[in-house]
Amino acid sequence: MTMEFTSPPPPPAGATSTATTAGARAHARAQAGARAEAMRTVPAASATQLPDGVTAESVVWDETVAGGGYAHCVLSRGTEVRLTDLDGDACANLLLFDAHDPSERLNVADTVKVQWQAYLGPGTLLLSDRGRVLASVVDDTSGTHDALCGASTRMTNEARYGAGGAESASPSARDLFTLALAKHDLTPRDIAPSVSLFKGVRIDEHGSLQFLAGAGAGRSLTLRCEHPVLLVIANTAHPLDARTAFTVSPLRITAWAGQPTDPGDARWSATPEGERAFLNTADHLTARGDR
Amino acid sequence: MSPTVHDIPALAPWSLVVPAGVTFTIVDVHGNQAVDCLFYNADDTDERYSAPDTIVAQRNLFLTTGTVLRSNEARPMATITADTCGRHDTIGGACSKESNTLRYGHHTSHQHACVENFLIEGARWGLGKRDLVSNINWFMNVPVEADGTLGIVDGISAPGLLVEVRAEMDLLVLISNCPQINNPCNGFDPTPVRVVVGDPPGAPAAGSGA
Numbered sequence: 001m002t003m004e005f006t007s008p009p010p011p012p013a014g015a016t017s018t019a020t021t022a023g024a025r026a027h028a029r030a031q032a033g034a035r036a037e038a039m040r041t042v043p044a045a046s047a048t049q050l051p052d053g054v055t056a057e058s059v060v061w062d063e064t065v066a067g068g069g070y071a072h073c074v075l076s077r078g079t080e081v082r083l084t085d086l087d088g089d090a091c092a093n094l095l096l097f098d099a100h101d102p103s104e105r106l107n108v109a110d111t112v113k114v115q116w117q118a119y120l121g122p123g124t125l126l127l128s129d130r131g132r133v134l135a136s137v138v139d140d141t142s143g144t145h146d147a148l149c150g151a152s153t154r155m156t157n158e159a160r161y162g163a164g165g166a167e168s169a170s171p172s173a174r175d176l177f178t179l180a181l182a183k184h185d186l187t188p189r190d191i192a193p194s195v196s197l198f199k200g201v202r203i204d205e206h207g208s209l210q211f212l213a214g215a216g217a218g219r220s221l222t223l224r225c226e227h228p229v230l231l232v233i234a235n236t237a238h239p240l241d242a243r244t245a246f247t248v249s250p251l252r253i254t255a256w257a258g259q260p261t262d263p264g265d266a267r268w269s270a271t272p273e274g275e276r277a278f279l280n281t282a283d284h285l286t287a288r289g290d291r
Numbered sequence: 292m293s294p295t296v297h298d299i300p301a302l303a304p305w306s307l308v309v310p311a312g313v314t315f316t317i318v319d320v321h322g323n324q325a326v327d328c329l330f331y332n333a334d335d336t337d338e339r340y341s342a343p344d345t346i347v348a349q350r351n352l353f354l355t356t357g358t359v360l361r362s363n364e365a366r367p368m369a370t371i372t373a374d375t376c377g378r379h380d381t382i383g384g385a386c387s388k389e390s391n392t393l394r395y396g397h398h399t400s401h402q403h404a405c406v407e408n409f410l411i412e413g414a415r416w417g418l419g420k421r422d423l424v425s426n427i428n429w430f431m432n433v434p435v436e437a438d439g440t441l442g443i444v445d446g447i448s449a450p451g452l453l454v455e456v457r458a459e460m461d462l463l464v465l466i467s468n469c470p471q472i473n474n475p476c477n478g479f480d481p482t483p484v485r486v487v488v489g490d491p492p493g494a495p496a497a498g499s500g501a
Contacts, residue, residue, distance in 0.1 A: 109342075109384025109425045112441060114393045118382070119439035129406075129423070131389030148352070148382060150343020153365040174363070189421045191363065193343050203435040207352040207378070239347045273393045280392060 038066035038250060047254060051082055051222075054256050061255040065235045067248030068169065070176040072183060072232045073255070074099045077285070079225040080258040081135075083233075085142065085198040087249035088217035091238045092197040093151045093173040095181075096126055096134045099228035100290070102186055104128045108147045108193045114273045118203060120145040120195060123267060125274050126223070132281040133226040133274075136261060142219035144200035144212040150193045151177065152239045161246045170246035176234035184230060197221050198251075199238035211240040226260050226281055228290065294489030301481040302403055302470040304412035307488065308333045309458045314372060314490055318453045319430045321482035323446035325469040326429040327385045327405040330360065330368045333461040336418060338362045342381040342425035352435065353378040354427065360456070363424075368462060373455035376448045380428040382435075383443055385409060386471045395473045408467030416463060428469075429454055431476045445475045 018024040040063040041047045047062035060079060065071045067089070075081065083092050098104035107129040112118050114127055124137040151173030157164025164172040166179055177191050198219065200212035225231075235251040237243075261267050261278060269275045299305045309315050317326055332338035344361040346352055354360070355378045360369040384390075387406035391399040409423050430448040435441045470481050 103420050107384065107390075109382060110387075110390045110393075113383050113443070114390055116442050117439050118435050118441045127390075127393070129387065129389065129420075131387070131392050148343065149347050150341065153344065153363070155365045156344075156347075188337050188363075192424050193341070203352055203439075205437070207435070209346065209350045209352070239343075240350075276393050276396070280389075 038064050038069055050254065054254070058256040059254060060257055061253065063253045065233065065251045065253065067250060068171050068236055068246070070180045070232070070234045071253060072180040072230065074230050075225050075228070075255060076257075077225055077228050077290075078258045078260045079255050080138065080222055081225065081231065081253065081255040082139075082220050082222045083197060084218065084220040084252040084254070085214065085249070086217065086252050088214060088219075089247050089249035090235055090251040091199040091241070091248060092251055093177070093194050093234040093236060094197060095177060095191070095194050095232040096128075097186075097190070097230040097232075098128065098134070099230050102184070102190060102230060104130045104132070105190070105192055106134060106195070108195060112147055114277070115271065118148065119200075120147055120197075123270055125226075125277055126195070127277060128227075130280075130284075131277060132284055133277045134229050135223045135225050135227070136267060137221060138224045138267075139220070139222035142198055142215045142221055144198060144215050145221070146196040146199065146201040146238065148203075149196065149201055149209070149239050151196075151234065152237060156239060157237075160244060171236055173234040173236045176236060177232060180232045180234070196238050199241060201240060209240060211238070211242070213241075224258065224261065226278070227285065294487050297486040297488065299466065299468045299484050299486065301468060301483050303468050304408035305466045305468065305486065306412045306416065307464055307486075309462045309464055309488060311458050311460050311462070313488065314455055314457045315464065316453050316455045316487040317429055318451065318485040318487065319376065319448045320450065320485050322450040322452070323430065323448045323475075323478040324482050324484050325431040325446075325471070325476040326484055327409070327467040327469050328427040328429055329409065329423070329465045330362075331416075331418070331422070331463040331465070332362065332368070333463045336416070336422060336463065338364055338366070339422065339424060340368060340427065341365070342427070345381060352382060354381055355379065360427070367459040369459055370457045371454060372457050373453070376430055376452040376454060378432075378447070379454065380431040380433040381425065382441070383428055383431060383433045385423070385426050385467065386469065391473065399473060402472070403470040405467035405469050405471070408470070409465060412465055412467075418465075428476070443474045443476050446478065
């Protein structure tokens, strides 16, 4: 990437001294227009470098999350969310909740059990604990994901990197989840097992875990929200990433308005279990008047 | 602590606080009976069993002798000290009325399920739905094939096989004696199980300094 980023302005001198309110205000306002590598695009419709076929006017959320950062957004049904591993070392630890009733949330055990499949990929449905589809994977150029290993903790990051707090250079996913959820009045009780995107795991015949380091820079995965959701992402190191230097690169998130999967889509009836999950979702949203 | 015997009827929930250092033994009395289980720190139930943290720490999916069962803060909650079954599952989660509709059809939506047991028993301790996460399935067999295909298949347990677990903190143990009748986890015939709390036969008494 060749973007230029500006630094905060130097301490002012003379008449613009921050010793006065006028000077402090002028100093603060002098930052207008500054850019950082990790920031949200506001307004979202001014985002550039969009996926093929996506118009700027349809973009509802565009943000780059630094390694060690987090992001969260409430998204309406039908929204498509593309996550891109810009430089090859992003790890998107993901949680999903019903936007209106967060007691309904992603259930990774039901997700793998109901679909008879431990590995995430194109067509995977991310299921709630109530037998419904929160989101589906509509595109995946990475193939290295994980639904089994969960998220790093402060203790494990302290052991590996020497620090794991949110203020440190190597924040744990659990600390970042705690912060993101607190913004929605949720607590650590609401942190259930998460999935990881762009860093993966495979299981051998004896049950041993093999870490997948990722598929490289520029790989992406696109989710479709099949339900109104609160989406939470912590971009921080996978718990099986054995490198002793905290190594996490930026994650790009771009979301645009779209349509949920409907009965005319082959994905709706790809499996009998998935079809019943889509039917449950449609009935639930119809009953509560949220279509 | 002299052992106490707790017989859990088929289909039923059960719970108890087991003090740190005390061993409890779960006996598959009739064979191939899945026992769904969650742990909570008895002093702060926000700290609870974490299947992912347990899996990551031992770099393996299966639970057996030597497995340290870890919390969502990655701390040891309990250790498996003996296991005559061979291995146990922790990725398959608990059956629920809701997931049963996906796996088998809507005709199963009024059958009893493990989540119902967890909720009704958990409510006695102030726990609710937000406190339920991926659990342990003692005596349940969930292989993962090379392409990622997984499933609950015929069990490898048998009458009288058991697993011994030592609490590493004061532990609220929440159990659902699985009522599932639509897959082989209970041999299609849910049966009672037994929990013996206290030192196993032949072990030195707790606090003996041995």
